Amino acid sequence: MSMYVIRRIFSMLITLFIISTIIFLMFRLMPGDPTASMVDPSIPPEAREQIIERLGLNDSYFVQYTKFMQNLVQFDFGDSFYYKTSALSVLRDKLGATVILMIAAMVLAYGIGVFGGAWMAWRRGSVGESIAITIALIFRSAPTFWVGIMAIYIFSVLLGWLPHSGMRSSGYEAENLFQTFFSLDFLKHLILPTVVAAIYFLATPLLMMRNTMLEVLGEDFIEMARAKGLTERRVLFNHAARNALLPVVTAGALFIGSAIGGQVLIEYVFSWPGLGREMVLAAQRHDYPLAQASFIIMAALIMIMNLVADLLYAYLDPRISYK
């Protein structure tokens, strides 16, 4: 087992190295120039030169690349061209906001999805099931920004129940970090984006759970359990659902990995100060260090969560073991 983990980590490092190289090249091959977005065009050419030199963009790609790799090994992603502070500190500011939103949405989506999927498999062919499938697919296919705008219009503008934008009310001052993320004010701001994101994510766990449940429900041991005279609920949740969970767990773990990228459209509609928008802007502004840092971290997280999912598998299903 530990050998397996070590091997996996080693191969992850190699993959990361390749990804970093590709990312490094990718941003530099994009048309356009980082100074164009950072330097006001009315600045004289000499001042422009000075800035290019300070950013180290005068060096050859090879020199830039070796510097980049040297720093990367020390977890130093360099200073953001645009914000003039370390790329990691820019990301750190926004990572918390994104992670909270994404986890909240995931808990909601997977909570409803797992139980809902089990219920749907049990009531297969009923009117309730087809309604549930239709609703899940409608929200999956509806553009999230549209659902978001509608939600804002109904709950913020018409009813005035919930705030429409940001993480905090204007001028709200948190006394400490705990209050920043767990105050009533924050939770009120969290509701709309979480719900809108969750109903978008819902279809994946819901349908996946339903499908595997249908498979499991046809197995012999379910018949056995029923024959033993167990209640339908026990059969469903203690015997069938446990076994049907596996693919949902993988999907969930990968979801957390990619969640750091956030949901750009949700962040955009609800003005959520998250990482997703920052990544898009960094790429647009040719802010190489910031874009590199966010993409590399995202790649690393996806790989780590992949490993976690594999290990969880072994735990959940004793038939699987790694050597």
Place this chain on the structure above:
Amino acid sequence: MKKWKWLTILLVLTFVLIGCSNDSEGEATSDEEMGEIVPEFSLLTSLPETNQVNHEAANAMGTIWNDELGMDVSVEPIDFNVLVDRIYGDAEDYETYTVGWSGRVDRIDPDMFIYAIFHSSAAIPGGNNTTRFKSDAYDEIAEAQRTEMDESKRQELVFEAQEMLADEAPLVTLYARDLVHAYNNERFDNITVMAGEGIFNEWMPMDVEPLTDDKMLRIASTQDLDTLNPLEANSVYEWRNLRLIYDKLVRLSPSAEPEPAAAEDWEVVDDTTIDVTVRDGMTFHDGEPVTVEDVKFSFDYMIEHEIGYFISFLNPIDSVEITDDSTVRFNLTEAYAPFVNVTLAQIPILPKHIWENLLEEEGIGHPGEFANENPVGSGPFVFDGWKRGEDLRTKTFDDFYKDIAIDGYIYDLYAQDEAVMTALETKSADVNAEQFIPANIEKAQTFDFLTVEEVPDIGFQYLSFNMNKEPFDDKAFRQAIAHTIDYDTIIDVYLDSYGIKGGSGLVLNEANEFWYNPNVERPEYDIEKAKEILTEAGYTWDSDGKLRMPVK
């Protein structure tokens, strides 16, 4: 006999055919005599999501140039960064493009739009003269207005320059967009709006009167700051806040006249010597007094470190001396008319005690690298925190020399224009920092608690040419092009009438009351007129309808 008959008919036919082909050959030679076909070229423009109006206008122009004028034009919408890169790049790889100059307050002074973007010295790769307009006669006037310290004489020169630009048409202005903002009239009153600046100008937070007990002004914006360091701030979004935290010697009044700020008064001793008397009893937000030392230091420091944003305003300064406890003397290398209106009204006063030894203390190579997380200035508002992507907060500085009615302001960030509109609608914001998109103007007008304010912009969007290339080096060609732009449709349809019409070489418009020359005529949208001008200049259309250059 019959055979002969057939043969003759055949012969006649052959001759006719030969004659015909001769004829068409004859036409071909006459096409050649016409001169070269006007070379293919591209029109670079914005992506629709960046600037819808420019994009639509460029497409309309492209269609007219192709279909009506017989040219071979491709309209290329590209990312803004790539566009700037192309027109400022070393390769000079562009023919025509649409782009704009934003109406920053320092551009109310005509020097930027008359001198900086048309003087031949800037017609180099990376220079601001991206039209590559080079004219000795024009250079002379542009230089003269720059050194003319007498305002009415300078005005005459600027008027003359505008007439020349209208005739030469190195660029053709498409439109200037009106700045439309709104404020909550139940919570605040006495809102100052300023042409070119809109509602979030430097006076509004100082002049605004609260109507309720909540005296915090909430400004909704979509543009975050990149930095709090005044030596690194390159955009108007940062300066709108930094100029309230840092004080300046002079501030331009809402009617764009220079008004004393940290300077009590100034005196133009001669063309190259200006004495500035610094106001007494001012302090920085950390309690240290503001002295002539700080003023001298600020200018010297920025000159020494060649701060890009200010470099062109600082270039004319030869030296800064302290003549007595309250007077600073600026010695200029040559007369520089915009000195008071631009240089003194732009440069922030830095606290010497913080910046003086900064490089050693922080271990950095350039003051631009300093994060300045807690900016200390002597302006009307004290910095009270910045959460990237969320808000910037300030409190009113009690020791400021001007009375301010509000307790401070919060610059709240929203992701897009719709969110700003919703914030105004749900009363969670009091004013919007950036202008409305046309669709939201009418919406804002439907709410009684919002007052909509509309001012013209001094910035403008334009079409321009690379005059190093044919046929754009020909004045007649450019003048003809100026008649192919549907100025009225741009204003009436794309801008919902919230804008000012463009014209050839029109870099100053009605918004800039003092410097705008009202006698300059604007071309009308008239394709026949365009064809007439081209014909007069010797351009012709060949048998395929392609436009051909005049014969040399």
